[in-house]
Amino acid sequence: MVGKVYIKAISYYLPERVVTNEDIVRDFPEWSVEKIASKVGINKRHIAGLNETAVDMAIKAAECLFIEHSINKDDIDFLLFCTQTPDFKLPTSACIIQQKLGLKVGIGAIDFNLGCSGYVYGLSLAKGLVCAGIAKNVLLLTGETYSKLIHPRDKGNRTIFGDAASATLISIAGVAEIGNFSLGTDGKGVDNLIVKSGGMRFPKAKNDLVFNSDGNPVSSDWLYMDGSEIFSFTLDCVPSLIENTLQCNNCLKENIDLYVLHQANKYMLDFLRKKMKIMPEHFYYALSEYGNTVSNTIPIALYNAINDGSISRDKKVLIAGFGVGYSWGGTILQF
Structure with missing residues (x-):
C-alpha cells in the first residue's frame, strides 16, 4: 500500500x-x-x-x-x-x-x-x-x-x-502531494444542464427546436443550460464544498495560499470569492484566453499558476470543481 x-x-x-x-x-x-x-x-x-x-x-x-x-x-x-x-x-x-x-x-x-x-x-x-x-x-x-x-x-x-x-x-x-477529497452528487439538477437526445433514453433527434422569449434556442438536440439554476446551485454548493475540503484535510482557511476553482465565468467566480471572503491575491483566474473548458479548466489554471509563479514550493492550493450532474469535488495540493 x-x-x-x-x-x-x-x-x-x-x-x-x-x-x-x-x-x-x-x-x-x-x-x-x-x-x-x-x-x-x-x-x-x-x-x-x-x-x-x-x-x-x-x-x-x-x-x-x-x-x-x-x-x-x-x-x-x-x-x-x-x-x-x-x-x-x-x-x-x-x-x-x-x-x-x-x-x-x-x-x-x-x-x-x-x-x-x-x-x-x-x-x-x-x-x-x-x-x-x-x-x-x-x-x-x-x-x-x-x-x-x-x-x-x-x-x-x-x-x-x-x-x-x-x-x-x-x-x-x-x-504536488494530493490530499483528501470532499465529493458530492445531487441528481435533482439533471435537467438544468443537459443534452437530452442522442443517448439510449432518447436515441433519435427530437427536432423540437424553439426560441424562448429572449430569443435563445431551446432544444433536446443541443446543449441546454438554465443559467439561473446553475448559478443558484453553485452559490449553495461551493462554500460548503470549500469548508468540507478544508475539514477533511485538517486545514484552516488562512493556511491556503491559493484557491483554484473551476473557471466557469468571471462573474460567478467573483461572486463566490466575495461570498467566501477570499482575498483576490489568494484566488486564481485563468479563463480570459480559454473560456470555460469544462473538465480542463483546473489543470490549465494549475499549469499557468505554476509557470507564472503564483504556485511555488511549499504552497497549499485548494482546487474545487462543480457543475453538470450536479456533481462537485475538492482537494488540497501541497506543493
Whole structure:
C-alpha cells in the first residue's frame, strides 16, 4: 500500500481555431465586445476543428506532456480519460487513445463521464489506484468539445464555452502531494444542464427546436443550460464544498495560499470569492484566453499558476470543481 500520491506533471492542448469576442459580436450585434468581457471575463475561446474530437485533443495533450516533461510513456500503467464528448458510444475512448499513443498493452484504460468536477474526480480515482498498488503511474486525460453540442444561435453558451484537453501524470513522487477529497452528487439538477437526445433514453433527434422569449434556442438536440439554476446551485454548493475540503484535510482557511476553482465565468467566480471572503491575491483566474473548458479548466489554471509563479514550493492550493450532474469535488495540493 502506498501512503502518499503526487501530481508529477501537467500539460494541455488547445485547438488552433480561435473565436474572439469580436467574432461573436458579428453574429450577435446586440451585444458588444466590452459587455462580453465584463460579464463573463472571457476574451477568446479555442474551438475544435470540424473533424477534431476530444480524443484527438487528448492525444495531443498527452504527447505535449511526454515531450515537455521528458516522460517515458512505457512507465504509464493506467489510463483515465474524462470526457462527455467521446468519439463513439462504444468502444471506450481510452482504448483508442492507448493504441494511438503507443502505450503498452499491459495497462488498464477506462473512460469516465463527468463535466466540470471531472478533473478532481479523476485525481481521486488515480490516487485510489496508486494507493491500492494497482498502478504506479496513472495518466489522467481530460478532453471536451462542448462547441459541437451548442446551437449556432445560442449566444450565451457560445460566449462561455471553449474546447481543450489536458494531461496529468499521477505517481508515487512528484511536485504536488494530493490530499483528501470532499465529493458530492445531487441528481435533482439533471435537467438544468443537459443534452437530452442522442443517448439510449432518447436515441433519435427530437427536432423540437424553439426560441424562448429572449430569443435563445431551446432544444433536446443541443446543449441546454438554465443559467439561473446553475448559478443558484453553485452559490449553495461551493462554500460548503470549500469548508468540507478544508475539514477533511485538517486545514484552516488562512493556511491556503491559493484557491483554484473551476473557471466557469468571471462573474460567478467573483461572486463566490466575495461570498467566501477570499482575498483576490489568494484566488486564481485563468479563463480570459480559454473560456470555460469544462473538465480542463483546473489543470490549465494549475499549469499557468505554476509557470507564472503564483504556485511555488511549499504552497497549499485548494482546487474545487462543480457543475453538470450536479456533481462537485475538492482537494488540497501541497506543493
